[in-house]
Ligand code: ADP
């Protein structure tokens with residue numbers, strides 16, 4: 001991607017880039033919809049990245065005095081954004097033709113306001129993180145833009161502040177009320193490690209994931225269900241309401257005993273949503289311990305349980321995702337699969353499968369063929385080791 005970004009930059013702007021930065025997508029191994037409940041998540045950065053190559057604007061670029069111009073390989077579009085502070089979200093929202101620039105504008109504005117202004121620049125974005133596929137291309141974009149602001153302003157941001165700033169950009173400029181997981185792992189991921197993140201303290205614990213005998217397989221179901229847009233906010237609201245009824249700050253502070261004792265006060269929907277979050281938090285902490293102990297059978301079992309909970313209680317899966325998990329379960333440990341679950345926000349996107357490395361090629365063919373036979377969809381499948389977080393490439 002780096003070479004692609006640089007060569008595209010030279011082609012478009014007729015000169016070499018001065019700065020090259022990047023940030024990865026991520027796969028969440030376990031801990032879904034726990035982040036905004038102050039709970040635990042266990043993601044790893046993947047070896048797929050969003051790279052930005054940029055250089056100071058020149059008069060021939062035709063930009064205003066506080067503007068930047070960015071081309072993305074994802075859509076072959078050019079967007080013009082402002083590098084000045086004070087750009088209000090409402091000024092960005094009407095830009096329906098270039099909605100992707102909202103993530104960039106939000107990050108640039110908040111960076112400028114935090115003392116990390118970018119000078120006017122021209123840039124190319126090259127990414128191999130699939131957009132909208134549940135591997136967090138949005139965080140990869142925000143974090144790479146914030147990293148660009150760091151390198152341009154010649155200063156390093158406090159890492160936690162940087163993650164929170166990127167999250168705020170997504171909240172306020174892209175109108176997506178996401179948790180903090182994606183920005184944390186994209187910024188702070190480390191090779192050979194997954195990250196157990198306590199979303200209340202914002203303190204990440206890096207957990208080695210180095211056993212060469214196991215691999216992480218990511219299968220993109222290619223399904224993007226048309227949502228009304230209310231599913232994610234609805235889930236968030238149900239969790240908040242359940243926490244209020246239980247008298248806790250967030251569901252992270254609740255136990256199954258507390259939930260069952262209050263069952264009469266909750267609607268059936270609030271009960272099952274809260275049950276998912278409470279049990280998922282426990283599974284996530286257990287899975288990180290299993291990973292530390294190289295206990296892949298245990299970790300795989302927790303992944304299946306997580307999927308079942310997302311399917312039946314949080315109700316965020318779909319038939320295609322469920323079918324991929326059934327395929328994994330049918331193979332079993334003897335067939336090289338320890339466990340599998342949907343990953344990401346839900347209703348489509350990817351599944352993550354914990355597999356034996358020596359079975360990877362057979363399993364890729366198995367999943368591809370069986371899924372295609374059932375759905376007629378060609379599912380992209382790839383293996384990733386835990387990759388590095390955001391980086392200044394040159
Ligand atoms: P996910 O983060 O799971 O990929 P989101 O819906 O949160 O899905 O974010 C995807 C959106 O982020 C895209 O529709 C686009 O607006 C923006 N985006 C992400 N990466 C890029 C990129 N490389 N170029 C342009 N837009 C991007």
Ligand code: MG
Nearest residue numbers: 136137138139
């Ligand atoms: Mg996203």
